[in-house]
Amino acid sequence: MATTALTPAATAYRSGLYDWVTTTDHKKIGILYVINSFLFFLIGGLFALGVRSQLVVPDNKLISPELYNQLFTMHASIMIFLFIIPMLAGFGNYIVPLMIGAPDMAFPRINALSFWMLPLAGIIMLSGFLTPGGAAAEGWTSYSPLAQRAYSGMGTDLWIVAVALIGTSSILGSVNFLVTIFKMRAPGMTMFRMPIMVWTVLVTSVLVLMATPVLTSGLIMLFIDRNYGGHFFDPATGGNAILWQNIFWFYSHPAVYIMILPAMGMISEILPVFSRKPLFGYKAFVFATAGIGALGFSVWAHHMFTTGAVYLPFFSFMTFLIAVPTGVKMFNWIATLYRGQLTFSTPLLFALGFLSMFLIGGIDGAFSAAVPVDFALHDTYWVVAHLHYVLFGGSVFGVMAGTYYWFPKMSGRKLNETLGKIQFVLMFIGFNMTFFPMHLLGLDGMPRRIAVYASTAGWSQLNLVATIGSIIIATSMLPFLWNVFITLRNGEPAGDDPWEGNTLEWATTSPPPPYNFDHLPPIRSERPVFDVRHGRVADHGSQA
Amino acid sequence: MTSGTAIVVSHDDPHALEHGNRGISNPILGMILFICSEVMFFAGLFAAYFNVRANAPVWPPSVAEVGPIAEKFNLHAEPWFAATLTVVLVISSFTCQFGVWAIRRDDRKGLVRAIGVTLVLGIAFLIGQAYDYSQLGFGLGDGTFGTTFYTLTGFHGAHVLAGTIMLSVVLYRAMSGQFSARHHDAVEATSIYWHFVDVVWVALFSLLYVLPTH
Amino acid sequence: MRLKHPRNAIGVGLVFVAIGVIYYLLSRDAGGTTTLVLLGVAMSIAAYALVVGTPDDR
Numbered sequence: 001m002a003t004t005a006l007t008p009a010a011t012a013y014r015s016g017l018y019d020w021v022t023t024t025d026h027k028k029i030g031i032l033y034v035i036n037s038f039l040f041f042l043i044g045g046l047f048a049l050g051v052r053s054q055l056v057v058p059d060n061k062l063i064s065p066e067l068y069n070q071l072f073t074m075h076a077s078i079m080i081f082l083f084i085i086p087m088l089a090g091f092g093n094y095i096v097p098l099m100i101g102a103p104d105m106a107f108p109r110i111n112a113l114s115f116w117m118l119p120l121a122g123i124i125m126l127s128g129f130l131t132p133g134g135a136a137a138e139g140w141t142s143y144s145p146l147a148q149r150a151y152s153g154m155g156t157d158l159w160i161v162a163v164a165l166i167g168t169s170s171i172l173g174s175v176n177f178l179v180t181i182f183k184m185r186a187p188g189m190t191m192f193r194m195p196i197m198v199w200t201v202l203v204t205s206v207l208v209l210m211a212t213p214v215l216t217s218g219l220i221m222l223f224i225d226r227n228y229g230g231h232f233f234d235p236a237t238g239g240n241a242i243l244w245q246n247i248f249w250f251y252s253h254p255a256v257y258i259m260i261l262p263a264m265g266m267i268s269e270i271l272p273v274f275s276r277k278p279l280f281g282y283k284a285f286v287f288a289t290a291g292i293g294a295l296g297f298s299v300w301a302h303h304m305f306t307t308g309a310v311y312l313p314f315f316s317f318m319t320f321l322i323a324v325p326t327g328v329k330m331f332n333w334i335a336t337l338y339r340g341q342l343t344f345s346t347p348l349l350f351a352l353g354f355l356s357m358f359l360i361g362g363i364d365g366a367f368s369a370a371v372p373v374d375f376a377l378h379d380t381y382w383v384v385a386h387l388h389y390v391l392f393g394g395s396v397f398g399v400m401a402g403t404y405y406w407f408p409k410m411s412g413r414k415l416n417e418t419l420g421k422i423q424f425v426l427m428f429i430g431f432n433m434t435f436f437p438m439h440l441l442g443l444d445g446m447p448r449r450i451a452v453y454a455s456t457a458g459w460s461q462l463n464l465v466a467t468i469g470s471i472i473i474a475t476s477m478l479p480f481l482w483n484v485f486i487t488l489r490n491g492e493p494a495g496d497d498p499w500e501g502n503t504l505e506w507a508t509t510s511p512p513p514p515y516n517f518d519h520l521p522p523i524r525s526e527r528p529v530f531d532v533r534h535g536r537v538a539d540h541g542s543q544a
Numbered sequence: 545m546t547s548g549t550a551i552v553v554s555h556d557d558p559h560a561l562e563h564g565n566r567g568i569s570n571p572i573l574g575m576i577l578f579i580c581s582e583v584m585f586f587a588g589l590f591a592a593y594f595n596v597r598a599n600a601p602v603w604p605p606s607v608a609e610v611g612p613i614a615e616k617f618n619l620h621a622e623p624w625f626a627a628t629l630t631v632v633l634v635i636s637s638f639t640c641q642f643g644v645w646a647i648r649r650d651d652r653k654g655l656v657r658a659i660g661v662t663l664v665l666g667i668a669f670l671i672g673q674a675y676d677y678s679q680l681g682f683g684l685g686d687g688t689f690g691t692t693f694y695t696l697t698g699f700h701g702a703h704v705l706a707g708t709i710m711l712s713v714v715l716y717r718a719m720s721g722q723f724s725a726r727h728h729d730a731v732e733a734t735s736i737y738w739h740f741v742d743v744v745w746v747a748l749f750s751l752l753y754v755l756p757t758h
Numbered sequence: 759m760r761l762k763h764p765r766n767a768i769g770v771g772l773v774f775v776a777i778g779v780i781y782y783l784l785s786r787d788a789g790g791t792t793t794l795v796l797l798g799v800a801m802s803i804a805a806y807a808l809v810v811g812t813p814d815d816r
Binding site: 178182183206209210214243246247250294297298300301311313314 | 772774777779780781784785787789790793794797800801804808812813
Binding site for chain 2: 778785788789790791792793796797799800803804807808810811812813
């Protein structure tokens with residue numbers, strides 16, 4: 001097959017520090033996002049290990065309740081705001097312009113600004129640990145009155161500022177993605193020829209654009225309550241603590257779709273390549289994604305069923321409804337695999353892990369959508385199980401699949417398959433060992449966010465299993481880190497298209513030149529590179 | 545004769561939008577989307593206001609509930625100053641649009657004049673708002689009424705301030721001759737932002753000074 | 759129904775306004791209704807701008 005590059009492959013990134021710090025190239029910014037997010041993943045993971053080591057045995061005095069509260073608060077805040085959302089934004093940043101045949105994002109300098117706000121925000125958030133009162137400790141959900149001045153110190157103010165900064169970074173990024181996707185597609189790439197990953201980033205960007213500012217408004221209100229004598233959330237003076245919950249969840253429910261949709265997009269790219277079949281039901285995927293995004297705005301109070309201040313039937317009904325488009329996607333992914341010629345490389349293994357684990361997490365959610373069930377399970381470990389099955393089993397496995405899949409494109413070298421499989425097995429086993437018992441713990445009544453439980457509660461064994469599982473998850477990071485290290489140092493060169501992919505990023509060198517493409521193949525379907533490879537479109541050596 | 549760059553560029557053909565649409569430029573499209581996010585920011589603030597208001601037995605809170613300061617809460621008794629501010633801002637939206645129309649016809653002097661007037665009116669609004677704050681007699685900490693009032697109008701004022709900074713930059717660039725009929729994205733984007741700020745104020749004014757109390 | 763027609767793009771936002779109205783009638787929750795209705799407004803503006811703003815020659 002003729003090479004699509006007119007010039008030799010771009011050299012691997014050996015540019016200096018100054019270049020990386022001042023870059024506006026979406027590929028470098030994407031890599032910065034990924035590296036920064038991964039570092040926060042490790043930090044958030046350390047906090048999780050802290051939580052698990054406190055809960056490993058009953059009546060444990062290892063970690064004080066005050067510190068424990070900070071650990072679970074910061075674990076969640078870091079994982080949500082500094083790991084998963086930016087990680088997916090980073091992959092989007094790298095991949096979306098390539099997939100649509102564009103030379104960069106619409107606003108490269110704003111792109112750089114969006115990135116650099118993140119390490120700053122992370123430092124601000126973590127600096128709470130250095131304050132006398134410690135870091136924010138009232139849960140990532142920051143409910144009043146616990147989040148008010150009377151019960152929390154400067155760590156909470158730092159948390160508020162950090163989250164507001166991250167929100168601004170996200171909003172700017174979403175404007176960038178939307179303008180890029182709508183305005184900068186290569187000729188021939190109509191909306192319905194865009195890869196599903198681009199569609200998921202599109203819908204995610206709409207969610208970010210519309211939902212995040214509501215969180216910002218709530219954060220400002222909380223800041224005013226805490227620092228300027230405000231009364232938004234103070235019932236004693238006419239305010240309303242439930243108001244915070246409503247505003248918070250109006251953002252944070254769409255946020256969970258922000259955290260999963262791009263990962264679903266990645267899976268939708270990987271499954272067709274590794275089953276050598278087209279994605280089943282492309283248009284259904286588009287409409288299902290849009291439907292999930294839209295419905296996601298009308299379910300927020302299902303996090304508040306037990307407050308007594310919620311119109312239950314509306315939210316329960318809407319929550320059940322969201323299962324429909326999600327189910328459509330699940331069936332379509334399975335139909336893509338069915339009768340395919342499967343190659344069980346690491347990206348596919350993680351994708352299969354995604355499908356099975358996200359399915360469990362989703363079914364957990366369907367249970368909770370039933371109000372009476374939720375009344376029993378709210379604020380128990382059932383919810384912790386559910387959220388980790390969708391966010392870890394879903395998003396993290398998706399991110400790992402995307403990492404192994406696109407690492408060759410980003411670095412020019414393929415990650416080692418054996419180490420990848422070892423990581424997958426360890427991570428899969430460790431993950432299920434940690435979080436499956438939590439279903440049972442929740443059903444047995446173990447509440448969330450407690451630092452200590454009694455030996456008579458009957459929860460000891462399962463907690464021990466969960467903690468062992470968490471250590472296995474941590475261990476699974478070692479083959480991954482080793483893999484990245486040796487591959488970058490001396491891995492096998494990948495070439496333009498190591499996986500025989502379908503989409504445009506495989507039509508240029510690995511890594512791509514700064515301007516992305518010397519030459520674009522004709523775009524006649526959602527699989528332009530596949531089309532060229534199989535001679536379905538005559539490649540006349542010029543653009544369409 | 546077709547004038548220069550409008551927000552949406554189309555061919556002269558009357559059926560242009562159906563097959564000859566050249567689209568909105570990237571920076572202007574970006575500003576419109578950013579404004580959508582700002583709509584949602586104010587949505588959160590307005591939602592809080594409506595919620596707090598609906599939960600109060602009486603709104604504004606009565607003297608019996610919060611003490612003598614409640615007498616200051618009766619904004620409806622004297623809406624005239626705020627109404628003047630409203631008129632100022634609405635006029636400034638018109639003058640801003642005159643500026644946009646001017647540069648679309650390549651009338652650079654007209655642009656400078658119009659943006660200059662807009663900027664003056666914007667600053668007048670801010671000074672007026674500050675003066676109004678000093679005369680109100682209640683503060684941010686005075687119950688939910690004070691908190692919501694100052695948060696809503698304060699963040700609107702912050703947006704006006706940002707708008708006046710944008711107008712200043714546009715004015716400077718206009719005076720340096722940097723805009724033409726073909727290239728004046730910053731003028732279009734700033735004017736869209738300024739109209740948005742105006743619309744939010746009209747909504748705020750109606751809500752805080754005009755809407756019947758309960 | 760061509761979604762690409764600007765008029766239909768506005769319909770995207772009207773969905774949320776409709777949900778907001780239904781929500782208000784059922785729950786009488788002022789806060790949630792405000793965010794839903796304004797979400798509809800913002801979505802209509804965004805959808806309209808994106809559709810009108812995207813050139814036809816793709």
